[in-house]
Amino acid sequence: MFSYVFMKILEMRPRSYDRRMDKVSKGRVRAVKEAVAREIPEGSLVLEIGCGTGELATMLVERHCIVEGFDLSPSMVESAKERIEMDNLKDRFRVVEMGVDGMDGLPKNHFDAVVSTLVFSELSDDERRFALKHAARVLKSGGLIVIADEVVPKTAVRRVIHSIIRLPLVAVTYFATKHSTRPIADLTGAIRGAGFRIEKEERSHGDSFAMVVATKKEDGTMVA
Amino acid sequence: MSFLKTFWGLLFRLFPCPTKTGLRRIGSPGPESPVLVTCNFDLTVKRLTKILRGLNIWLLVADSKGINVWCAAGGEELNSHSVVSIVKTSEIAAKVNHRTLILPPLGASGINAADVKSQTGWKIKWGPVRAKDIPRFIEDNFKSDVNMKRVTYDLKERLDTALGSLFPFYLVGGIGFLLFARHLLMGYLVSGAIAFVVYFSLCPWIPGKNGFRKAIFLDVILVGILITTESFFGREDNVFRVYLIFAMIIIPLYGLELGGMASTMPSDLDPFLARLGIGRIGNVAFAGTIRTELLNGQRELSYKRELCKGCKSCAEICPQGVWNMDDSKRAVLDHREACTACRACLVQCEEGAIQAPKVKA
Numbered sequence: 001m002f003s004y005v006f007m008k009i010l011e012m013r014p015r016s017y018d019r020r021m022d023k024v025s026k027g028r029v030r031a032v033k034e035a036v037a038r039e040i041p042e043g044s045l046v047l048e049i050g051c052g053t054g055e056l057a058t059m060l061v062e063r064h065c066i067v068e069g070f071d072l073s074p075s076m077v078e079s080a081k082e083r084i085e086m087d088n089l090k091d092r093f094r095v096v097e098m099g100v101d102g103m104d105g106l107p108k109n110h111f112d113a114v115v116s117t118l119v120f121s122e123l124s125d126d127e128r129r130f131a132l133k134h135a136a137r138v139l140k141s142g143g144l145i146v147i148a149d150e151v152v153p154k155t156a157v158r159r160v161i162h163s164i165i166r167l168p169l170v171a172v173t174y175f176a177t178k179h180s181t182r183p184i185a186d187l188t189g190a191i192r193g194a195g196f197r198i199e200k201e202e203r204s205h206g207d208s209f210a211m212v213v214a215t216k217k218e219d220g221t222m223v224a
Numbered sequence: 225m226s227f228l229k230t231f232w233g234l235l236f237r238l239f240p241c242p243t244k245t246g247l248r249r250i251g252s253p254g255p256e257s258p259v260l261v262t263c264n265f266d267l268t269v270k271r272l273t274k275i276l277r278g279l280n281i282w283l284l285v286a287d288s289k290g291i292n293v294w295c296a297a298g299g300e301e302l303n304s305h306s307v308v309s310i311v312k313t314s315e316i317a318a319k320v321n322h323r324t325l326i327l328p329p330l331g332a333s334g335i336n337a338a339d340v341k342s343q344t345g346w347k348i349k350w351g352p353v354r355a356k357d358i359p360r361f362i363e364d365n366f367k368s369d370v371n372m373k374r375v376t377y378d379l380k381e382r383l384d385t386a387l388g389s390l391f392p393f394y395l396v397g398g399i400g401f402l403l404f405a406r407h408l409l410m411g412y413l414v415s416g417a418i419a420f421v422v423y424f425s426l427c428p429w430i431p432g433k434n435g436f437r438k439a440i441f442l443d444v445i446l447v448g449i450l451i452t453t454e455s456f457f458g459r460e461d462n463v464f465r466v467y468l469i470f471a472m473i474i475i476p477l478y479g480l481e482l483g484g485m486a487s488t489m490p491s492d493l494d495p496f497l498a499r500l501g502i503g504r505i506g507n508v509a510f511a512g513t514i515r516t517e518l519l520n521g522q523r524e525l526s527y528k529r530e531l532c533k534g535c536k537s538c539a540e541i542c543p544q545g546v547w548n549m550d551d552s553k554r555a556v557l558d559h560r561e562a563c564t565a566c567r568a569c570l571v572q573c574e575e576g577a578i579q580a581p582k583v584k585a
Contacts, residue, residue, distance in 0.1 A: 072305065099305055101312040124245040124287055130313035174240075 018055045029118070032148050032211070033059060035202075036115055039146045039213050040065060044112035047138060049103075049131060050119030051095055054080035060115075061092040068111075070098040100127050103134035113144040121150040121181040128184075132194035139216045145196055146213050150183045153207035162208050188212050233267030237388030241266040242290025247314040248273070251280035255321040258362055260351065261307055262328060263288035263296050275355045279362065282320065286310040297334030298515065298566060304339040311344045326351045326366065329373065332541035332568035350540050375543040379425060386424045390478065394420075408466065415470035423478050436492045439479030446472045495520045514580055518565035523580045525569075527557045531577035538569040538578060 018030075037059040040046060044065045051057050051069025053076055060067050071077050077097045084090050100123060114135040120128055135145055153159050162183075174180050184190070187210055188201050196214035203210045233241045243266040250273060259282045262272055269285055276283070286306040288296035296302035311317070311325065327335060329350040337348040352361045352372035361368055377385070394416055401409040423430075423442065432438035450468045459465070480493045494510045498520050503511035510516055517523040525546075532554040538547040539555060544562040547555050547569060555577070569578045 099309055101305075101309040104312065124309075124313070126246050126313040127309060130315075 018053055028205075030055070032209070033117055035211060036117055036146050036148050037063060039200075039211075040113050040115065040144065044144075045110070046113045046115060047106070047111045047135070049100060049114065049116035049135070050122075051080060052076050054083045054089075054093060054095065056115065056117060057093045057095075058083065058087065058089070061089055065092075065113075067093045069093065069095045070102065071095065072097070072099040100131040100134075103131060103138070106134065106138045108137045109140050111138050111143060112140060113146065114139055115146045117148045118150070118181075120147060120187065121184055128190060129194070132190060132196075136194050136196065136216055141216060141218050143216045144213065145191065145216070146211065147187065147191065148209070148211040149187060150181060150208060151187050151203070151210045152183045152185045154203075155207070158207050162206065183208065229266045230270060233265065233270075234384075234388060235391040237267075237292065237385075238392055240290030243269050243285065245285050245287045245310060247310075247316055247319075248283040248285060249281075250276045250283055251278065253280045253282045253319075255319065257282055257320065258326055258366075259284060259316055259320060259322075259324065260326045260358070261286055261310065261331075263291065263293045263302055263331070265290055265292040265296070268292050272355050272358075276358060279359060282316060284310045284314055284316060284325075293328045294330040294333075294566075297331040297568075300334050302331050303334045304336045304343070307335050307340050308343045311340075311346060323347055324349055324366070326361075329353055329541045329568075330375070330543060330566075332572055333566045334571070336571055337537065338572075338574050353543060370545070373540070373543070374545055377428075382424045382427065383421075386420065386478070390420070393477075408470075411466040411470050415467045416474050418467075419471045419474045420478065423475055434492050435479035436476060437479075439476040442475050442479075443472050446475075514570070515565050515567055517582070518563075518567075518580055522583055524583050525557070525560060525563055526579050526581055527555070528577050528579075529554055531575045533575050533577075535574065537572040537574075541568045541572055543568070 033056040037056060040060060040063060042063045042065070044060075046057075046060055046065050046067045048057055048060075048067055048069035051067070051071050052073075054067075054069065057067040057069050057080070069080065071080065074097055077095055080093075080095045084093055084095065116131075120131070123131065132145075139145065153162050166183075170180050188198055191212055191214050192198055195217060197217050198212065198214045200213040201210060229241055229243075232239075243264050245264045248269075257280045260272075260276075261284045262268060264285050264287055269283075272283070284307075286302065287309065288302035288306060291299065291301050293302060307325070307327065317323070323346045325340070325344075325346045326349050327337070327340075330353060332350065337350075340346065341348055349366045350368075351358060351366075352368045353375055354372070357368070357372045361372065397416070398409065398413060401412050423439070427435070427438060430438040430441055432441050446468055450465070450472075453464050453468070457463070480496065494516060497505075498511040498516060503509065511520065514523060518525070534549070534553040534555070536549055536553075536555075539549050543566065544559065544564055546557065546559045546563045548558045550556045567580075570580055
């Protein structure tokens with residue numbers, strides 16, 4: 001599951017991004033998105049942080065959800081819009097070009113669920129904190145957040161193995177794109193810290209990948 | 225670790241060296257203290273923190289992918305979004321009463337001041353080019369004089385920049401000789417180091433309009449020295465021979481890579497590679513971008529005076545003094561020849577008065 005390191009290279013060609021990402025990850029990235037989609041109740045109003053070309057959004061639409069997505073990359077947004085046009089999704093999936101810093105402009109208590117895959121590992125600590133704070137704000141009481149991303153393994157041995165395998169892949173990616181991702185040290189802790197109740201944490205791929213499912217607490221401890 | 229990062233930042237500046245982004249306190253800043261923005265290149269933040277010691281400042285370290293301000297802005301790693309993001313996600317607004325951001329002017333190639341203003345509501349002031357002028361800039365109520373806006377490259381800056389850019393190549397060469405031609409290693413190391421100091425110390429005064437021609441001029445002198453020493457010592461006994469020949473090869477490489485250095489930064493190597501049809505090596509582009517096309521002569525800076533509304537942005541941020549303001553408060557393209565294609569004026573001009581159209585063949 002180290003292939004997501006190459007994500008930034010594949011992003012250079014948004015049209016073939018999903019197909020290539022699927023190929024290099026041997027279908028695992030798609031599987032992660034399917035797992036995230038399965039967590040979302042049918043018919044939900046969903047916010048997707050960093051929706052890319054809209055692969056996950058399309059899966060959610062198949063589950064009768066309405067998805068509002070945003071992405072910082074203009075080419076990804078362009079590609080998502082082409083998908084909306086081609087698959088006639090415009091009543092079910094909307095996308096805007098925006099970073100997480102724009103989340104303060106979203107309405108509060110509005111969404112049933114917030115999802116994000118392979119985005120938080122690209123954010124700075126401040127951006128992550130900001131995104132989680134506003135995810136909590138925009139969710140309805142009891143709303144669901146599902147985040148799947150690259151994380152730092154828990155044991156020292158695994159951390160070392162992870163770094164050794166990852167380093168050359170990061171170097172290649174950086175050489176090609178000037179970008180890289182950063183595994184998250186404590187994803188679950190960060191989500192909990194933003195006032196969510198953790199429902200489930202699934203770690204996989206040599207403990208280097210995690211999917212965290214959490215709910216917004218009913219008591220309204222969220223920061224407004 | 226911190227020492228290693230400083231060392232890396234000093235000698236391997238071609239590679240990123242990130243430090244943590246976010247809000248940092250310098251001294252004991254309060255609600256009225258200035259808010260400065262910089263990149264997240266480790267060495268920059270360290271040097272800045274040292275220079276600002278004694279002042280009370282909020283420092284926002286924005287994400288520039290671990291690259292220094294000028295390079296990151298040129299490559300658009302430091303952009304409007306980096307600044308908007310750090311202003312909003314650091315929540316600095318809750319800590320100060322004012323709404324004025326001081327941005328590094330060499331970031332103007334990547335950060336669009338109008339975009340940042342419209343997305344954050346903060347007013348933008350461009351600070352001085354060199355960190356050491358920041359205390360005076362703050363004291364003078366956020367005003368820079370002409371010298372504080374220009375990139376000059378004095379001796380220390382020349383050596384610092386050249387060392388950061390060239391050391392990896394020097395090292396690779398050294399390893400090559402160590403492995404395959406150890407008897408030449410000493411000659412390479414000594415000549416490389418001496419040629420480095422001589423070339424970059426003297427380069428503003430060496431005749432030649434670009435780095436490569438300056439290097440050729442030095443090579444001609446070296447050939448003269450070689451012939452003279454050969455005639456004194458005889459070819460076999462000339463101990464200087466290997467050093468001189470190495471210097472003759474190395475100096476044009478220095479000249480080719482770093483151009484004139486004195487006041488013009490663009491490398492002569494980029495247009496040269498573009499002419500050879502090499503448009504890109506890894507993540508570095510030599511062709512196909514506005515900057516490279518300006519440098520390669522495929523585009524030209526153009527100015528439509530009738531569109532200028534006199535915002536002074538171009539004159540504020542041009543590190544070369546290409547733009548000035550005339551008596552009717554409109555911009556004048558005064559020193560086209562000094563332009564180094566940093567694109568800062570193109571990015572900042574809201575009115576479209578400054579453009580870089582393709583030159584018709």
